[in-house]
Amino acid sequence: METTAPVADAATTGLYAEVQLFYARQVHLLDTVQAEPFAATFAIDGVFEHSPDSPPARGREGIAEEVRGYNERRFAHDPVRRRHWFNMLDVREQPDGSVHTEFYALVATTRPGQPVPVIAPSCTVRDVLVREGGELRTLRRKVTQDHLSF
Amino acid sequence: METTAPVADAATTGLYAEVQLFYARQVHLLDTVQAEPFAATFAIDGVFEHSPDSPPARGREGIAEEVRGYNERRFAHDPVRRRHWFNMLDVREQPDGSVHTEFYALVATTRPGQPVPVIAPSCTVRDVLVREGGELRTLRRKVTQDHLSF
Amino acid sequence: METTAPVADAATTGLYAEVQLFYARQVHLLDTVQAEPFAATFAIDGVFEHSPDSPPARGREGIAEEVRGYNERRFAHDPVRRRHWFNMLDVREQPDGSVHTEFYALVATTRPGQPVPVIAPSCTVRDVLVREGGELRTLRRKVTQDHLSF
Numbered sequence: 001m002e003t004t005a006p007v008a009d010a011a012t013t014g015l016y017a018e019v020q021l022f023y024a025r026q027v028h029l030l031d032t033v034q035a036e037p038f039a040a041t042f043a044i045d046g047v048f049e050h051s052p053d054s055p056p057a058r059g060r061e062g063i064a065e066e067v068r069g070y071n072e073r074r075f076a077h078d079p080v081r082r083r084h085w086f087n088m089l090d091v092r093e094q095p096d097g098s099v100h101t102e103f104y105a106l107v108a109t110t111r112p113g114q115p116v117p118v119i120a121p122s123c124t125v126r127d128v129l130v131r132e133g134g135e136l137r138t139l140r141r142k143v144t145q146d147h148l149s150f
Numbered sequence: 151m152e153t154t155a156p157v158a159d160a161a162t163t164g165l166y167a168e169v170q171l172f173y174a175r176q177v178h179l180l181d182t183v184q185a186e187p188f189a190a191t192f193a194i195d196g197v198f199e200h201s202p203d204s205p206p207a208r209g210r211e212g213i214a215e216e217v218r219g220y221n222e223r224r225f226a227h228d229p230v231r232r233r234h235w236f237n238m239l240d241v242r243e244q245p246d247g248s249v250h251t252e253f254y255a256l257v258a259t260t261r262p263g264q265p266v267p268v269i270a271p272s273c274t275v276r277d278v279l280v281r282e283g284g285e286l287r288t289l290r291r292k293v294t295q296d297h298l299s300f
Numbered sequence: 301m302e303t304t305a306p307v308a309d310a311a312t313t314g315l316y317a318e319v320q321l322f323y324a325r326q327v328h329l330l331d332t333v334q335a336e337p338f339a340a341t342f343a344i345d346g347v348f349e350h351s352p353d354s355p356p357a358r359g360r361e362g363i364a365e366e367v368r369g370y371n372e373r374r375f376a377h378d379p380v381r382r383r384h385w386f387n388m389l390d391v392r393e394q395p396d397g398s399v400h401t402e403f404y405a406l407v408a409t410t411r412p413g414q415p416v417p418v419i420a421p422s423c424t425v426r427d428v429l430v431r432e433g434g435e436l437r438t439l440r441r442k443v444t445q446d447h448l449s450f
Contacts, residue, residue, distance in 0.1 A: 011167035017311035024390040028402065081446035083404050083422055085387045087235045090174045102178065104233050106258065106267075108406065108422045110446035116420040117406075117446065120266040122233055122258045146231035146260035146267070161317035237385045240324040252328065254383050256408065256417075270416040272383055272408045296381035296410035296417070 010091040010099075019091050019101060019129070022136045027084045033071050039064035043130055043137040050143045083108045083117075086125070098139070099129040105143070122146040160241040160249075169241050169251060169279070172286045177234045183221050189214035193280055193287040200293045233258045233267075236275070248289070249279040255293070272296040310391040310399075319391050319401060319429070322436045327384045333371050339364035343430055343437040350443045383408045383417075386425070398439070399429040405443070422446040 010016040022041070029038040039060040042048060048063045049056040057066035075082075089103040105125050108117040128140040160166040172191070179188040189210040192198060198213045199206040207216035239253040255275050258267040278290040310316040322341070329338040339360040342348060348363045349356040357366035375382075389403040405425050408417040428440040 011171050012164040014164075014167075014312040014314075016167035016171055017314075017316035020389070021311050021316055021391065024388045024403070027388045028390060079450055081422065081449060083388075083424075083446070085404065085406075087237070087387070088174045088177045088233075089170070090178060091171065103174070104235065104258075106235075108404075108446075110422045112450040113447055115445070115447045116418065117422040118266065119269060119419060122231065122260045122267040124233075145265070146233070146258075147263055147265045149231060150229055150262040161321050162314040164314075164317075166317035166321055237387070238324045238327045238383075239320070240328060241321065253324070254385065254408075256385075268416065269419060272381065272410045272417040274383075295415070296383070296408075297413055297415045299381060300379055300412040 010093055016091050023086055031082050031084060035064040035068040038067055043139040046138055047140045052148055081110045101127045160243055166241050173236055181232050181234055185214040185218040188217055193289040196288055197290045202298060231260045251277045310393055316391050323386055331382050331384060335364040335368040338367055343439040346438055347440045352448055381410045401427045
């Protein structure tokens with residue numbers, strides 16, 4: 001079977017933790033709607049496909065605009081705190097130096113004075129990560145919402 | 151107190167990340183109901199005790215059969231996407247080379263067209279992990295569901 | 301931009317995994333209401349600010365008392381299993397050797413015989429961690445509940 005495969009490379013090289021840290025910071029920017037800094041966590045030619053309702057956003061300007069527009073359209077008159085949660089993160093380094101990841105996501109949305117958040121939708125996410133100046137950047141992200149995946 | 155204990159071995163050796171990666175891949179196989187590949191993440195004589203309603207499944211064939219049967223009985227006429235989430239993972243390497251883990255689990259279950267998943271039950275899980283051909287395998291898993299633990 | 305910053309120090313040194321492990325063990329003590337061992341994961345002069353309804357708890361005795369009192373007041377006649385979940389953990393080592401962290405938290409509360417937990421509230425947490433005898437300890441924790449943050 002897989003018993004001759006190398007032992008968990010991403011774990012031993014620190015890459016696994018580096019990706020976790022990268023996602024934590026990326027998500028904090030998204031959830032505080034810092035559109036430009038969030039977009040800067042994508043590669044210059046990054047592609048962000050986050051919803052079947054929107055065409056993929058392309059490039060940092062396009063991604064920043066998508067994030068700002070999405071938040072304005074949906075939450076301008078419905079103030080919320082949104083928290084993206086990622087989990088069960090698989091990380092696979094590729095021969096070309098890029099990094100493929102696959103993970104689960106949920107969004108906890110809280111409204112003023114209501115302690116119980118709405119936790120939805122459940123998604124799977126696939127990213128291609130690359131390095132720019134040594135730092136991880138998302139080159140492509142594709143989000144699939146479970147309720148639309150049947 | 152514990153101040154003379156060695157600093158977080160599992161962290162410094164990369165074992166902690168290796169276990170996280172192992173669980174991510176194991177869970178992806180479980181949630182896509184790949185019964186045999188999931189069972190292959192258990193040791194040859196692995197034991198999987200996941201519910202008080204079923205006797206523990208034993209050995210890879212037994213575990214594969216349990217996973218396939220469970221999904222057929224419950225979801226054949228109720229299509230779902232199930233996502234297991236693990237969290238607050240404790241990892242303790244043992245003198246004999248095995249690894250004891252303890253963590254929380256929740257399952258997010260999504261039905262077609264319904265964006266809000268049912269997130270239940272809350273569980274605690276205890277695993278004994280061993281190595282086969284250098285790779286981590288689950289030797290024993292015991293899941294305790296919180297609502298049945300009083 | 302940030303492209304000249306060093307590559308993820310906390311990841312490469314093992315600190316990131318060490319913090320994850322520290323939090324897993326700290327939370328297991330909290331959720332099993334082991335008030336003194338939980339308080340011992342704080343620095344001797346630790347401060348725990350977990351709710352706008354209580355003044356910050358100070359020192360290990362004060363923190364143990366706060367945890368015990370909180371559980372007695374709220375759950376003496378309402379038995380529950382509480383599970384704190386942390387996620388999207390940012391870790392930043394400071395020049396003085398302390399470690400600043402920022403992460404999300406949710407609490408899953410299960411009652412006897414009810415498989416679906418109440419998952420609330422959604423919080424953000426900021427910690428300052430220090431070392432005592434080589435081991436991580438929480439010097440200050442401030443929890444902000446999302447529904448009270450508008």
